[in-house]
Amino acid sequence: MTSETRQERAPAKPAGGARPRRRARYTALVAALAVAVVAATWLAVSIGAVPVALPQTWGIVADRLVPGLVPHTWTPVQEQIVWEFRLPRALLALLVGAGLAVVGAVLQALVRNPLADPFLLGISSGASFGAVLVLILGAGTLGGLSLSGAAFAGSLLALGLVYVLAQRSGKITPSRLVLAGVALAYLFQALYSFVLQQAQSGRAAQQVLFWLMGSLGGARWEMLPLPTAVLAAGLVYLLLQHRQLNALTAGEETAVSLGVNVHRLRITLFVLTSLLVGVLVATSGAIAFVGLIVPHAARLLVGADHRRVLPVTALLGAAFLQLVDLAARTINAPQELALSIVTALFGVPFFLWLLRRRSVDRAVTVG
Numbered sequence: 001m002t003s004e005t006r007q008e009r010a011p012a013k014p015a016g017g018a019r020p021r022r023r024a025r026y027t028a029l030v031a032a033l034a035v036a037v038v039a040a041t042w043l044a045v046s047i048g049a050v051p052v053a054l055p056q057t058w059g060i061v062a063d064r065l066v067p068g069l070v071p072h073t074w075t076p077v078q079e080q081i082v083w084e085f086r087l088p089r090a091l092l093a094l095l096v097g098a099g100l101a102v103v104g105a106v107l108q109a110l111v112r113n114p115l116a117d118p119f120l121l122g123i124s125s126g127a128s129f130g131a132v133l134v135l136i137l138g139a140g141t142l143g144g145l146s147l148s149g150a151a152f153a154g155s156l157l158a159l160g161l162v163y164v165l166a167q168r169s170g171k172i173t174p175s176r177l178v179l180a181g182v183a184l185a186y187l188f189q190a191l192y193s194f195v196l197q198q199a200q201s202g203r204a205a206q207q208v209l210f211w212l213m214g215s216l217g218g219a220r221w222e223m224l225p226l227p228t229a230v231l232a233a234g235l236v237y238l239l240l241q242h243r244q245l246n247a248l249t250a251g252e253e254t255a256v257s258l259g260v261n262v263h264r265l266r267i268t269l270f271v272l273t274s275l276l277v278g279v280l281v282a283t284s285g286a287i288a289f290v291g292l293i294v295p296h297a298a299r300l301l302v303g304a305d306h307r308r309v310l311p312v313t314a315l316l317g318a319a320f321l322q323l324v325d326l327a328a329r330t331i332n333a334p335q336e337l338a339l340s341i342v343t344a345l346f347g348v349p350f351f352l353w354l355l356r357r358r359s360v361d362r363a364v365t366v367g
Contacts, residue, residue: 026308029301033315037094040322044090045082047326049334052078061087089219093325094318095227096216096284097294101317102235103273104291105298105309109249110269111166111177117291118155118277121181124288125188126158127151127274127281128212132192135208136199148226152278158184159274163266171252214287214339216325223283230279234272235314241265242306249304288340289347290317297350320346 046057052074059070060082074082100118107116118124130150145153165180192212199205211218238245244265247255255262298313321339324346328337 026302030311030315033312033319037315037319037322040319040326041090041094044093044322044326045086047330048081048086050078050081052082057082084221085219088221088224089216089325090322091224092216092219092227092283093322095224095231096280096287097290097317097319097321097324098314099227099231099234099276099280099317100287100290101294101298101313101320102231102238102310103276105295105306105313106238106245106269106273107291108295109245109306110266110273112249112251113177114296115178115292116181117289118273119286119288119291120178120185121162122158122184122188123155123162123181123274123277124281124286125185125192127155127278128286129188129192129195130154130157130278131282132195132208132212135211136195136205148279148282151282152275154188155278155281156271156274158188159270163270210338211285213341214285214343215336216284216339217336219283227279227283230276234276235310237272238310239307242310245306246304249306284339286340287321287343289343289351290321293347293351294320 042054042057045061046052046054052060056074056078059072060074060079062069063072064083104117107118107121108114110116128151130145130153131147134145134147134150161184162177162180165184166177168176196205196209199208244255244260247258247260248262248265252262255265294317295309295313298309298316302308302312321343324339324342328339328342331337331342
C-alpha cells in the first residue's frame with residue numbers, strides 16, 4: 001500500500017465516530033435552546049410594570065397547576081397579573097415565534113430563495129387584509145368567517161396569487177417570486193388601509209393599525225388551543241416530510257429524480273403555510289423578520305437538513321419573539337411598542353451581518 005493510499009484512507013477512521021458526535025452536539029444544542037426558551041419565558045412573566053420576583057412567578061404557576069404545592073408569598077394582584085395576563089401572552093409569543101420561523105424555513109426551501117418569508121411574499125399582508133375586514137366590517141362581510149378563518153383565506157389568496165404570478169413556463173423563478181410577493185404585499189396593504197380609512201370609529205381603526213404591526217397585548221387563555229394544535233400538527237407533518245424538503249431544496253429536477261411529486265408537495269405546503277400564517281396573524285398581527293432571519297440562524301448552527309433545521313428553527317423563533325415582546329413592553333414603558341418595530345431593530349443588523357458573511361445563498365442548499 002502506497003503512502004498516498006494510506007493518506008486517502010486515513011480520514012475514514014474517525015468517520016465512524018463523527019455521526020455520534022454530531023448527534024451529541026445536536027442534542028446538546030436542542031437542550032440548551034429549550035432551557036433558553038424556558039428562561040426567556042420565566043423572565044417575560046416576571047418583568048413588567050408590576051414586578052414579580054422569579055421565585056414568586058414559579059410559585060404562582062406551580063400553585064395553579066398543583067394547588068397547595070408551595071406556600072403563598074404573593075398578593076392576589078400579583079397572581080392575577082401573572083396567571084391571567086403575562087403567562088398567556090408569553091405562551092402565545094412562543095407559539096407565534098416558533099410558527100413564523102418554521103413557515104419561513106419551509107418557504108425558503110420550497111421556492112429556493114433565501115429572501116422568502118411570510119412578510120416578504122405578501123402572505124402576512126393577505127392574512128392581515130382578511131382579518132381587518134372582520135375586525136372593522138364584521139364577520140358578515142366574509143360569509144360569517146371567524147377572525148382566524150378570514151386570515152387563513154386572505155393568506156391562501158395571497159400565496160395562490162404569488163404562486164401563479166411567479167411562474168414562467170411552468171417553473172417558479174426566484175426573482176419573479178420576490179417581485180410578485182412584494183407587489184402583492186403593497187396591494188393588500190393598500191386594501192386594508194382603505195378599509196381602515198372608511199372605519200366609522202377612529203379609535204377602533206387606530207387599535208387595528210397597532211395590531212397590524214404586531215401585538216400580543218390581547219392574549220388570553222382561550223386563544224391558545226387553536227394555534228397550539230395547528231402548529232403541533234404542522235410541525236409533525238413537516239418533520240415527516242424532511243426528506244422531500246431536502247430533495248426540493250436541491251432542485252426540482254433532483255427532487256423529481258428521487259421520486260418526489262413536486263407539484264403535490266408544493267400545493268400541500270402552500271396550504272399548510274397559509275393555514276399557519278392565517279392562524280398566527282389572527283392572534284398577533286403581522287410580525288416582520290421572524291420568518292426571514294431565524295431560519296438562517298438555525299442553518300448556521302445545524303446545516304441545511306430539515307430534520308434538524310425545523311426543531312432548532314422553532315426553538316430559536318420562540319425564544320427570539322419572547323425576548324422581542326419583553327423588549328416591546330419595557331423599552332418605552334408604560335407605552336408598548338409594536339413588535340415589528342423591535343424585530344426590525346434587531347433583525348436588520350443581524351440580516352446585514354448574514355449578508356456580510358456571504359453565507360445566505362449557501363445556507364439554503366443541502367450539503
